[in-house]
Amino acid sequence: MGRKRFVVAALAIVLLGTVAAAALNARLARAPVLHGTVLEPPLPAAEFALTTSGGDRIGPQHFRGSVVVLFFGFTNCPDVCPLTLQRLAGAMDALGDRADGVQVILVSVDPNRDTPEAVDAYARRFDPRFAGVTGTDEELREVASRYGIFFAANPVDGETGYTVDHSASTLVLDRNGRLRMIWPFDTQAEDFASDLAWLLRR
Amino acid sequence: VTRRAAEAGRRCAVLLAVLLAACGDAPQPPETELHVSDGWARPTAAPASAGPEAVAHDTAAAPHAHDHESSTDHAAPTTAVYFTIENRGREADVLVAVESGIARSAEVHQTTVEEGIARMRPVERLVVPPGESVVLRPGGYHLMLLGLERELSVGDRFQVLLTFEKEGTRTIDVGVRTQ
Numbered sequence: 001m002g003r004k005r006f007v008v009a010a011l012a013i014v015l016l017g018t019v020a021a022a023a024l025n026a027r028l029a030r031a032p033v034l035h036g037t038v039l040e041p042p043l044p045a046a047e048f049a050l051t052t053s054g055g056d057r058i059g060p061q062h063f064r065g066s067v068v069v070l071f072f073g074f075t076n077c078p079d080v081c082p083l084t085l086q087r088l089a090g091a092m093d094a095l096g097d098r099a100d101g102v103q104v105i106l107v108s109v110d111p112n113r114d115t116p117e118a119v120d121a122y123a124r125r126f127d128p129r130f131a132g133v134t135g136t137d138e139e140l141r142e143v144a145s146r147y148g149i150f151f152a153a154n155p156v157d158g159e160t161g162y163t164v165d166h167s168a169s170t171l172v173l174d175r176n177g178r179l180r181m182i183w184p185f186d187t188q189a190e191d192f193a194s195d196l197a198w199l200l201r202r
Numbered sequence: 203v204t205r206r207a208a209e210a211g212r213r214c215a216v217l218l219a220v221l222l223a224a225c226g227d228a229p230q231p232p233e234t235e236l237h238v239s240d241g242w243a244r245p246t247a248a249p250a251s252a253g254p255e256a257v258a259h260d261t262a263a264a265p266h267a268h269d270h271e272s273s274t275d276h277a278a279p280t281t282a283v284y285f286t287i288e289n290r291g292r293e294a295d296v297l298v299a300v301e302s303g304i305a306r307s308a309e310v311h312q313t314t315v316e317e318g319i320a321r322m323r324p325v326e327r328l329v330v331p332p333g334e335s336v337v338l339r340p341g342g343y344h345l346m347l348l349g350l351e352r353e354l355s356v357g358d359r360f361q362v363l364l365t366f367e368k369e370g371t372r373t374i375d376v377g378v379r380t381q
Contacts, residue, residue: 163321
């Protein structure tokens with residue numbers, strides 16, 4: 001008797017699994033190819049107020065309705081930061097008018113060398129619509145911990161004196177201000193663009 | 203009989219030695235033969251964004267008032283130079299010093315990205331093994347220029363001096379482009 005019930009239960013589980021897999025397949029077939037890691041459900045994103053040029057304090061909450069892209073770096077970074085920012089700028093160009101719905105914010109995690117003016121000017125070199133912000137070390141630690149970002153100054157030989165190790169991922173907040181996607185380092189401009197287009201449709 | 207055999211052996215040995223000597227004179231790769239190619243650097247001047255699709259963009263080439271202001275007030279602190287060194291010689295050579303007339307100083311660095319964390323470290327000696335190429339590229343080895351004397355725009359050209367342990371100093375041409 002118990003055995004018969006077990007078989008029925010096992011069959012039911014297999015059937016349910018098959019149906020679920022078919023449904024998932026159908027969904028995947030409709031879904032666009034995304035290049036970042038999608039957070040499902042999206043996480044609430046921390047508000048912050050960091051300083052940009054002119055002394056204004058801005059954070060993602062000031063750009064509700066836009067897709068907000070956050071990258072943490074520093075202006076003395078010759079390789080990883082310009083590569084990422086240049087590709088984000090390429091994505092903005094590829095999006096055309098739709099790029100108006102995207103706000104890229106560069107957060108400098110090198111407050112000793114980067115003034116708000118310097119980081120903002122640096123970000124705008126890549127695209128005049130970008131913004132650059134920074135803060136005190138304490139403020140930056142708080143923002144970084146809330147977004148799961150690592151950074152640490154590291155003394156090195158040579159003229160640079162120190163370099164800043166930092167997370168190279170790019171974070172994306174949806175139009176409702178929720179953390180929605182994370183792009184790994186070395187994501188291409190066209191991949192940024194197609195993911196942003198998808199986020200802008202939602 | 204043994205003496206004749208020994209004599210023949212000696213003659214063979216002499217012949218062999220002569221043949222080997224002849225082989226020694228045959229062309230061989232030189233000790234070091236370096237070929238440096240495809241030197242390029244990132245622009246610092248706006249629009250640094252000019253990708254392939256942005257080049258045709260009307261506004262892309264027009265400097266913005268804001269950017270002009272920023273270029274004087276907040277000169278770009280640095281840029282990266284990339285190139286390929288091919289060693290066609292028999293022995294390894296080592297890049298030991300770099301400099302450029304447009305920068306206060308220059309250093310060879312290596313970027314690594316592991317588990318999502320980017321790190322950059324100076325490289326004292328960049329070894330180019332024989333028969334191999336070392337490629338300086340984004341996300342890997344690069345030459346970092348510090349204290350740039352001027353902004354670099356797409357299409358600009360400048361020179362970099364590379365000093366190798368064996369080959370000595372050579373000058374390479376670097377073109378400014380986005381990738």
